[in-house]
Amino acid sequence: MADGAPDKTPGTVRLREASLRPVGSFGAVVARELQLAVRRPADVLNPLFFFSVVATMFPLAVSPLPQVLEVIGPGIVWVAALLAALLPLNGLFGQDFDDGTLEHYVMSGQSLVAICFAKTVALWLVAALPLVLASSVVAETYRLPLEALPVLVLALAVGSFALCALGAVAAALTVGVQRASALIALLVLPLMVPVLIFGTRAVSLAGAGDPVAGPVYLLLAIGLAAALLAPIAAAVALRISLD
């Protein structure tokens, strides 16, 4: 596809051609991120691999007894998925910063909020969605009842979106900082406490056969608020970082 053009930035031309409508830049950025992910499958596979390894440690460390796994299962799936979703955050804006794409984004005249939202959506599609799907397999091995699986997938999908949105803020704040991974984790994890509480609660309730509407609605509310507000904060943070 790229004849002579630099391989690293396949979407920049398309971005330039995109009209000044935010929707145009949104589609172009998402398409570019997906294309990059296809060309570097490690970005998708490493968090998945990490997630599986972490989930394997707990039966070894705590106990392989079914009644124990049943209790700790929802929490472990959640924590492992959140930790795994932290891995790609460092590179979210880092690579774009290194090769100059980020400055083009800022100077392109396109809405930076729309671009940040696009980056969030793309991150979720590339890094979080596979984790959400894999989590249903892991939960099954942790003896989670089958009828709780849809709740787990839905809750984790929403929760991981909130993580991607807030993670984008942390990543935008630390653009250009050396070895920012630990710092990003330190900034994001305390912010994820409400999501973790409602998410694990929903799954536990579903496992016991109780109604889950309460925590699921609260989780959806947090997810929506994060989707609306976090890209604005990320855009502000990007402008500060590139100042």
Add this chain to the structure above:
Amino acid sequence: MWKWFHKLASPPHFYRLAGLWAPWLMGAALILIAYSLYAGLVLAPPDYQQGDAFRIIYVHVPSAYLSLMAYTMMAVASAIGLVWRMKLAHAVAASAAPIGASFTFLALFTGSVWGHPMWGTWWEWSDPRMMTELILLFLYLGYMALRAAFEDRKRADRAGAVLAIVGVVNVVLVHYSVEWWSSLHQGQTVMNEDATMPASMLTPLLTMILAFTLFFGAVMFMRLRGEILLRETNARWVRRMVTGEAAHG
């Protein structure tokens, strides 16, 4: 009014003002602390349920209050600094963070010391206030770690400001979610003496809160003086002040 505000925000003016105020605030704080300690530890009667152990509230409650106050102050100052690009506001946020973190730690520590004889454990995971304070401490530490990651003070100011504002939404959310979460786990371990606290117990608590607030103000002004000097190292008024004082000495 605006003139006064502008003058207050000018670093050399504020530097002098803070230097004038800090010793008075500190003096008043120390006197009030001494009085409240005497009134709280000696004059106030022991609690009919908790005995003398309740007396730790004279340190615990003011610390917990200041841990939240300092965070609010940090976030408001950050917003002012971000919107109106006021240099002094960023200095306020930067100085408030370590003090707030210290009070958060003190609140957690005294709570833990109280919890050991009362609840039979140093740490109770299911108590919502302990969890909220712990998350608050993590937020403070994250804020300070983020600031420390930048060489450039301007960028540290503005990046920290964004984080402080995002965090203030989170503090509220964490508070309610943790409360909801713990109410599901077990009946909350509540102290229910607040409603009927006699004046001999309550007055020292109120004066102690005032004393801690004054102490906070004094430390805040001292830290702010340091921050202002760091930020204005190359300003003419600092150089003049340093050389002038050197000539005197």
